[in-house]
Amino acid sequence: MSDQIVIHPLYAKLLEKFPESVVMDERQGFSGIVVQAITLLEVVKELRDNLGYDYLSSVTAVDDFPEERLEVIYHLFKSIGGAPVEIKVFLEREEPVVPSLTPMYPGAELQEREVWDLYGIRFDDHPDLRRILLWEGFEGFPLRKDWKEPLYEEDTKPFKSRWPEGKGERKELLNPYKDNVQYPREFDPNTLSGDVDQAMYKSLEYSDDPNSRVLQTDQMVVNIGPQHPSTHGVFRMTVVMEGETIVNLKPVVGYLHRNHEKIGERNTWLQNMPYTDRLDYLAPMSNNFGYAITVEKLMGIVPTERAEYIRVMMAELTRIASHTMTTGFLLNDLGAYFTPALYALEERELILDIFEEVAGSRMMVNYFRFGGVVRDVSPEVLKKIRHLVYNRLPRKIDELDKYISANEIVRIRCEGVGVLTADDAIAFSTTGPNLRASGVPYDVRRADPYSIYESLDFDVCTRDHGDVFDRYRVRIDEIHQSIRILKQVLDRIPEGPIMAGKPQYVAKVPAGEAYGRVEGPRGELGFYVVSDGKPNPKRYHVRAPSFINLTSLAQMCKGAKVADAVTILGAVDIVLGEVDR
Amino acid sequence: MAEIDLNNPEIDVPAELKQQIAVTTLDRIYNWSRSNSLWPMMFGLACCAIEMICTAASRYDLSRFGMEVMRPSPRQADVMIVSGTVTKKMVPQIVRLYNQMSEPKYVIAMGACASGGGPFKEGYNVVPGVDKFIPVDVYVAGCPPTPQALLHGLIILQKKIEGEHIPDTRWYKKCVVEAIPIPILGPDIIDPRHFELIKEETHKPLPVVEEVVEGGETA
Amino acid sequence: MNGIGIIKGLLITLKHFFDTYIFDFGRKQKNLTPDDKRGMVNSSGLFTIQYPEEVLAASEEFRVIPFLVYETAENGDHKYRCTSCGICAKVCPTQCIFITRKKDAETGKPIPSPEEFYIDTDKCMNCGFCAEYCPFDAIKMNHDFELATYVRGDTHIYNKEMLGKPVEYYAKIRPVNYALEVAEKAEKAEKATAA
Numbered sequence A: 001m002s003d004q005i006v007i008h009p010l011y012a013k014l015l016e017k018f019p020e021s022v023v024m025d026e027r028q029g030f031s032g033i034v035v036q037a038i039t040l041l042e043v044v045k046e047l048r049d050n051l052g053y054d055y056l057s058s059v060t061a062v063d064d065f066p067e068e069r070l071e072v073i074y075h076l077f078k079s080i081g082g083a084p085v086e087i088k089v090f091l092e093r094e095e096p097v098v099p100s101l102t103p104m105y106p107g108a109e110l111q112e113r114e115v116w117d118l119y120g121i122r123f124d125d126h127p128d129l130r131r132i133l134l135w136e137g138f139e140g141f142p143l144r145k146d147w148k149e150p151l152y153e154e155d156t157k158p159f160k161s162r163w164p165e166g167k168g169e170r171k172e173l174l175n176p177y178k179d180n181v182q183y184p185r186e187f188d189p190n191t192l193s194g195d196v197d198q199a200m201y202k203s204l205e206y207s208d209d210p211n212s213r214v215l216q217t218d219q220m221v222v223n224i225g226p227q228h229p230s231t232h233g234v235f236r237m238t239v240v241m242e243g244e245t246i247v248n249l250k251p252v253v254g255y256l257h258r259n260h261e262k263i264g265e266r267n268t269w270l271q272n273m274p275y276t277d278r279l280d281y282l283a284p285m286s287n288n289f290g291y292a293i294t295v296e297k298l299m300g301i302v303p304t305e306r307a308e309y310i311r312v313m314m315a316e317l318t319r320i321a322s323h324t325m326t327t328g329f330l331l332n333d334l335g336a337y338f339t340p341a342l343y344a345l346e347e348r349e350l351i352l353d354i355f356e357e358v359a360g361s362r363m364m365v366n367y368f369r370f371g372g373v374v375r376d377v378s379p380e381v382l383k384k385i386r387h388l389v390y391n392r393l394p395r396k397i398d399e400l401d402k403y404i405s406a407n408e409i410v411r412i413r414c415e416g417v418g419v420l421t422a423d424d425a426i427a428f429s430t431t432g433p434n435l436r437a438s439g440v441p442y443d444v445r446r447a448d449p450y451s452i453y454e455s456l457d458f459d460v461c462t463r464d465h466g467d468v469f470d471r472y473r474v475r476i477d478e479i480h481q482s483i484r485i486l487k488q489v490l491d492r493i494p495e496g497p498i499m500a501g502k503p504q505y506v507a508k509v510p511a512g513e514a515y516g517r518v519e520g521p522r523g524e525l526g527f528y529v530v531s532d533g534k535p536n537p538k539r540y541h542v543r544a545p546s547f548i549n550l551t552s553l554a555q556m557c558k559g560a561k562v563a564d565a566v567t568i569l570g571a572v573d574i575v576l577g578e579v580d581r
Numbered sequence B: 001m002a003e004i005d006l007n008n009p010e011i012d013v014p015a016e017l018k019q020q021i022a023v024t025t026l027d028r029i030y031n032w033s034r035s036n037s038l039w040p041m042m043f044g045l046a047c048c049a050i051e052m053i054c055t056a057a058s059r060y061d062l063s064r065f066g067m068e069v070m071r072p073s074p075r076q077a078d079v080m081i082v083s084g085t086v087t088k089k090m091v092p093q094i095v096r097l098y099n100q101m102s103e104p105k106y107v108i109a110m111g112a113c114a115s116g117g118g119p120f121k122e123g124y125n126v127v128p129g130v131d132k133f134i135p136v137d138v139y140v141a142g143c144p145p146t147p148q149a150l151l152h153g154l155i156i157l158q159k160k161i162e163g164e165h166i167p168d169t170r171w172y173k174k175c176v177v178e179a180i181p182i183p184i185l186g187p188d189i190i191d192p193r194h195f196e197l198i199k200e201e202t203h204k205p206l207p208v209v210e211e212v213v214e215g216g217e218t219a
Numbered sequence C: 001m002n003g004i005g006i007i008k009g010l011l012i013t014l015k016h017f018f019d020t021y022i023f024d025f026g027r028k029q030k031n032l033t034p035d036d037k038r039g040m041v042n043s044s045g046l047f048t049i050q051y052p053e054e055v056l057a058a059s060e061e062f063r064v065i066p067f068l069v070y071e072t073a074e075n076g077d078h079k080y081r082c083t084s085c086g087i088c089a090k091v092c093p094t095q096c097i098f099i100t101r102k103k104d105a106e107t108g109k110p111i112p113s114p115e116e117f118y119i120d121t122d123k124c125m126n127c128g129f130c131a132e133y134c135p136f137d138a139i140k141m142n143h144d145f146e147l148a149t150y151v152r153g154d155t156h157i158y159n160k161e162m163l164g165k166p167v168e169y170y171a172k173i174r175p176v177n178y179a180l181e182v183a184e185k186a187e188k189a190e191k192a193t194a195a
């Protein structure tokens, strides 16, 4: 990163247009434009309509405690590729309010709810501003720096009580309730209703007028999940149905909210690495990748060449493993009870064997380090990968493809179901195979190349119909492209060190911010980190593709049958660890 | 698989009859049949659930143990594999599912998270161990436990079942087993069994902090 | 025509069924490599590993819960390699390592050896950082995954005795790493004598 501040031509344009209300963020290591809350809508409208920034990628916030300031951060892109533009709004800590971008970019809906939930920043004109990851009635806004959780020990790790006077004890036993809980003072549990879903049911609009309906029946509200075999974990959707047809749908998430970001801000930079494995646990290598390149951006180091090749190799293997699994489970959702999934899982197991050999664990790989990877890939393992890539995988994927794609039931159930047009897909900030199935050739590996992807030969797979079948096809195509990438990587992988510099457990990260993104199997996986020069991140945010892909779920499901909603959800391909974090 | 032979002749069987008759006890045959047809509930919470799926899939194949019948409904399941992080938002549902399971019922806490909070224990939305709310029979360590580790846990559970006796099992006793009260979501998760404690603690007077009066000497 | 796709799918399953026997038949003649086993890359048909009778071989780097390496002295004492430097406790992401440093009973000065060493296995995320950054090769990741228990109580907080494993065990489960370590030490010793 260069030291002097380069004013992006775009910023110059904006500064010209809004001289009063737009300034550059001039802190060392920071970039982006600071906009006043009242002019935010105008500036963003200008960006969207005249400058081509039609894709709102991420909305998040930063707490500047002890300064009396909160920041809301928006990252916008062009859907034709290129670097992001970053918009910031500074707010007071008391009663912060900012206009909602949801009317302009529907994709902001869930993200703004998340910011409200965790930071208590109110978004004016948001159609449905409720808590999302936690529940209505939860006390406090947990990501604010002055909010402390029940098992709070210290602001940052490592905790002093571990060494040299560590005692093996469970910290929750020190809590008066012998549990991980805390209650406000003067709280009386008897006064509690305990019904946390009322607001959600109220927000589900459905018409009372029987004449407006096709069937002259009552509309029904049905909850699917959080324990339901088709929801891929603890996801819940509340649907309003008329007969079998879905009139309205609300995704309800947060059942796996593990406080990833709060814990991430306590951890040191390196300690976050194994935690990222647990985000999208079907694609741990991609998560490692995203986090590593983000922090490397901030640290200003470049991994060695061999490490880059190993990284790409692992990321593509993960993509194959993840896509085969998704395909298998999509078939499960269609009712082909487990047989296709079993075939898909066989291939995944073989890839996991390779992960176990190089990284030590099948799923929670913890393989990347800043500046490289932790361990070299031995020639035997390379031989194994070669064998997989050249012999086994193409054959097996073709087999899977052959019997799924031609199957009448699959086609009838998938074609024309859950259609999302290209415009909608962009507006809803959809990413990954879902976006490409709608005909938008947007792939971070090409749109904003990172690592060595620029030098590799592969196609961005797209399809045009935007239905469930196309999403499935895009995934199969991507597996083939990944195999293509792997072949090139295997041929070209150079010898050399796997780590730039010496392995160190304290990463020296200068103050500043960075937004790094990779194309994970589920789409654009972004990490937004802010450092204040200390051993711990000041802000650690994950732009989770599955979470944001859920925004368009209601749109896709309206008018479909309930059974199709399950298929659509299967094709959107969420991983709850990432949705809820 | 079964450690105790089904027909374990503690009673002497004459040598010439060894091949013809089998001697067993009711306990044994009953436990043997139960332990070899445990139906788990199809219920995944987090990362560990993926390993649970792998256990059920072709490479590790739960059906070798008679457990392939993953039931989505708690009423048809014998064993609940709590596979993943138990969050406060999810725990009311878990307790409800547990209450709905018909007896005999068993619980396996799979992974560090379900056993005792796991890596996310310090988080504000995480329950430090599902055993805070429901009784757990077997804890499987690991993060995530590999499919083989889960299978080991299931075999351990089978052993436990084989050691049970009909007269002293909970579900044949006359007394009614109370359902576990469902936790309530308030400002934090509230276990109805702790109402009194919570009230007491939150109404305690604040610890008195000695006020330092500034410039006290001049006064 | 409707139904063809289903028949095709069923044929694949049938093929898998026969592959099992073909594979078994073919295996009799070949020299077997580990990859030719059931459930490995070259296998076709049935894919199952018959745990518990047959255990999938863990690769060298496989990690579950860490263990402490000790050397057995002649009188049978366990000499832990750990110097209680505290790096593992600092680097542990879940902060589940608790170390009490030994102190000289008279002077109160710290002695480089752990008085107590705990790992809370209910928190450990098996990440391997402790083993990776320990400068004395004193803590390593175990391969033993058969850790299911009936009770949690205090048995899930492993103390020093539960964590300790002899060097030979380390050499057995991680032969490559151990060989590297021995070679490194020999080199160092050589340098020291040369100097």
Ligand code: SF4
Pocket (backbone or CB within 6 Å): A278, B046, B047, B048, B049, B083, B084, B085, B110, B111, B112, B113, B114, B118, B119, B142, B143, B144, B145, C125
């Ligand atoms: S124990 Fe580990 S793998 Fe299992 S749910 Fe918890 S974090 Fe995920």
Ligand code: SF4
Pocket (backbone or CB within 6 Å): C081, C082, C083, C084, C085, C086, C087, C088, C089, C099, C133, C134, C135, C136, C137, C138, C139
């Ligand atoms: S890093 Fe190694 S030597 Fe230091 S305390 Fe940990 S185990 Fe002992």
Ligand code: SF4
Pocket (backbone or CB within 6 Å): C066, C088, C091, C092, C093, C094, C095, C096, C097, C119, C123, C124, C125, C126, C127, C128, C129, C130, C131
């Ligand atoms: S493996 Fe990771 S979590 Fe477990 S004790 Fe070592 S550093 Fe801590």
